[in-house]
Amino acid sequence: MGSKEEKSIHSLDQLQVPTTLDKFIEELPERYVEGQINKEIEEQIDIEWNAFQNDLKKKEPTFRKKVVIFSLSLAAAFGLFIGSAFVSPAMAEIASKIPYLNLLFESEQKPVIDEIKEALDGKGYKWDGLGVSVQPREVSVMIVGTDKYYNQVKSEVEDLIKDILKSRNYNAYDVKVSKAPVMEEPTAEEKKESEQYHKIYKIVEEVLQKYGYNSLGQRNGISDELIEFELPKTESRIEEIKKQVRDRLKQKGFDEFSIKVYTFNPQKREREGRWMPIVSTISDGLTAKAEYKVKLVGYTNKFDYLPISIETTLSASDTDSEKIVEAIEETVQDYLHSEKVRNIIKNDQYEINIYSNKGKKLN
Secondary structure (H helix, E strand, O other): OOOOOOOOOOOOOOOOOOOOOHHHHHHHHHHHHOOOOOOOOHHHHHHHHOOOOEEOOOOOOOOEEEOOOOOOOOOOHHOOOOOOOOOOOHHHHHHOOOOHHHHHHOOOOOOHHHHHHHHHHHHHOOOOEEEEEOOOOEEEEEEOOOHHHHHHHHHHHHHHHHHHHHHHHOOOOEEEEEOOOOOOOOOHHHHHHHHHHHHHHHHHHHHHOOOOOOOOOOOOEOOOOOEEEEEEOOOOOOOHHHHHHHHHHHOOOOOEEEEEEEEOOOHHHHHEEEEHHHHHHHHHHHHHHHHOOEEEEOOOOOEEEEEEEEEEOOOOOOOHHHHHHHHHHHHHHHHHOOHHHHHOOOOOOEEEEOOOOOOOOOO
């Protein structure tokens, strides 16, 4: 677990590139625009560079396995890096020295879902429900309005999204444009219930803030008879806090509620916060390249070590499965052993588990 000898990297001092890699990466998009990178590369990238996705899901409870499905959030500039040859042999050499996943991790490009949103708003389209998913690989959006308006703008919206995806070399996604269902006006009773919910939530939140907590936590809920929120297991004043919530609600005229407090391990929660962007990058990178045949990436924060599960579409009949599994593991380990990621991981133990489409462990 978490052990692998690092590969030596030869010096790049002799290469004819900018003095720092950061500067080189920063200038890469401009160099491309100015024609310093061979235009024929684009065709190859269109074949090799698959789409990435951003639908970052709200984290589930600590002791449940999480399936990590992440949104499009990676750099088009790095799309020119991966799987391509550069005008300068030195550029090709330096690209080969950088772990694939590290290129993605250090990218700061705006997520594609944000770019699409801004483009839709910029054109004045009436839309709702914009989403980017991996299973299926799809960008979807709903048009709000009459049938006439929907039919008028459907093709335009579809072309707009396809153009954005093409500009990023994201060629693996379908685009689905549909009509938003007509939403009925909430009844007076529904409006009253919504107002009550927000009042109760605010009261609980105010009590927790007095004890140093800024929210109700990841596991929270309010129903007719039950209020749920979350506190660290190291908190010694849980019963006192519950009493304060009840008293405050009573002062505001609310009926008696049952109160359930979930507890979590602060150390594991802190570890989860550090690992989330790392697992996100692994998920984005592996699902984006068709040759890895990766369907989903997940993890669990239950144990003292952190198991990462990589689900593939490989079957027993795939003659190249062993080679693909080796490529996946090497790619992930190269990334996890890079200096920047090691500083984030610290001394955490982890385990990489790669599975077939039938759930059989392959490594």
